[in-house]
Amino acid sequence: MMKNDLEAQLLKNGGTVDLTLVESLGYDEFSRCLLAEVKAGGRVAALFGVPGEGKNESLELFALIARDRSAQIAVYRTEVGASFPSLALSCPQVHLFEREIAEQYGVTPTDHPWLKPVRFHRVWQGETDVWGRPLDTHPRPGDMEFYRVEGEGVHEVAVGPVHAGIIEPGHFRFQCYGEKVMHLEISLGYQHRGIEPMLLAGPHPFTMAQMETTAGDTTIGHGLAYCQVIEALSGCVVPERAQSIRAMALELERLANHVGDIGALAGDIGFLPTASFCGRLRGDYLNLSAALCGSRFGRGLVRPGGVLFDLDVTLTNTVLTRIDEIEGNTLGALNLFFDEPSVLGRLEGAGRVSRSVAEDLGLVGVAAKACGVPRDSRFFHPTGVYRQLFDEMITEETGDAMARAHLRLREIVVSIDLLRRIGTSLPAGPVKVPVGPLKANTLAVSLVEGWRGEVVHVGITDAGGRLRRYKIVDPSFHNWSGLAMALRDEQISDFPLCNKSFGLSYCGFDL
């Protein structure tokens, strides 16, 4: 008989569950539950391996399923041996999670349709490399079998890791027929710094800085997700004023990046007025973050227990006045862009992703919402001020570069409004409280809607209250697959435009 919903352990965003209460299911049961959850509208927010404690090299898998409609996260757990049957064919959104587990722990998801390395590092435990790579040397990035199309007139284009321009490294392989892209394969891992393994036995004194630099453009998003895990594990209640300041910082981060991304798109299209206005306006938003905490990227603002910097009346007013000043320029620069027929001509229909592909691949954030798929943890799993203040989740329908760009424009409007509402109703009180020791044998989960989409952090403690496993899922983890699908049947020359319309992180993916 299948387990019904009631038997799963359910958490809220920012909640914890005692590990001993999470029953370990047989793998068949585990996979049935996972597939049933997804069928019922659940999303695989995280699926990852957790090594057994003690010497034997057993491995458990944990699945966290976000049930958006009921604002809950269901936790499932199973133990696997040297291999386990892949679920990727029936549930494509786990495809990359399974590859990741294979690379990290040397276990094989059998019958995985696309079993390739993800980040090109050595296996974390045991003596098995799933791809048979030698264990005594570091794997070579990009060393894998690429998908190939053969035939007359078919050619392959390989780009990267080092690209033209100031951007992060990644490798892209196109299978083309003439100008037309039949298939794009994306191979990353160049930015891999091994952040998850460094968290073991943590938190360490260096951990907060690493969380803030997991993806530097999402300093607040990742920093906040981490703090919420630590706060959940220690049972700390963050003061309301700190929650408000955190939300302001999160929205400023969204504004800076959305404005910057539209500027970058304008640059690619060759519509230089908006490109240059937005380049500067992005800086104006970053400078507001710097006014809050001294760092344009929000470094040093968010800490477990609250925030390090308060806003006095003068600073609050400065921020609000400045927002009023740059709002007009922002909308002016953006409307110029979206009213230009030649711009629309480039964006419309480019890099289209269908709603069903977006759902199957588990896309999140901007990429999902642009396809009409409602995904926003501020709306479905709100914490802090978002509980009262956020009710305007935006979606677009067409799933193309236009939708991704236009969605950002509309989110910019909402974020400016949010900033104002939060800034004019800052609750009184402290901005930071002390954080106690972490509960032992506990799992905590935190979802934060970063500007790209949902940032998921999961922490699991051992008997001594140290981190035994820490899992990070950046929105780019899901969304790079969306970009690969968007390129199908496109002109290869549209790649830069499509790529920018997704605006994904390399280091956030590579961790």
Added chain:
Amino acid sequence: MWRVISERFQQGFRTGKFPLEEPKLPPRFRGLPRFDGECPSGCRACEQLCPFGACAVREGKMVIDLGRCLFCADCPACPQGRITFGNDYRLAVRRRQDLLYSGAAYPLAEPLEPARLKLFGRSLKLRQVSAGGCNACEADCNVLGTLVFDLGRFGIQFVASPRHADGILLTGPVTENMRSAVLDTYEAVPGPKVVIAVGACGVNGGPFIHSSETNQGLDTLLPVDLYIPGCPPQPYTILDGLLRLLGRR
């Protein structure tokens, strides 16, 4: 077209006056550290307390290695509270040891030696290589191209190919997975060339100094001509460093 022109007037003229005028940085900006008071005799607490190994006590004096320092807002290093961060954004130096700072005059970067200065002083083309890190340093290099900073007016430009470049500007700690690409890019730049390390990562590994997947910065691999510390450095810190290297400040 008219809308573009009218919007252009709405947006105003925004290029900063740097370097004629000093930039206005926010009061909470953390630049060159200051040391208040003296270390109690025998105290070496900071050597243990800085998570990035940036602090040491030498001959009774605290020394901060700005190449390792992340300018943390909650710097836990000194229990006496001796360390505070000031507003001086100028931090670039020419030699690694110049980043060991103990409160004396800060040895800001000197210009390139005459041979290279003659070649690059009025036109420097850089190939940026991103090698790990968090992409914030890259963002702060990119921003130099916007009209506020307008890097081009100083004859400095980021170019797409190492073959067209006079040097490389590296960010990130150099992950194992980027090591050979960094070396290849360096090789591809025709000599004589310059090498610039931007950010704590590029200088010494930054927040990832303890990682087994990264190297500890660029000078473990290549000779570096200019070190620009910070996590990330303020864009003006980078710009100031570049101008000093070219003898323009």
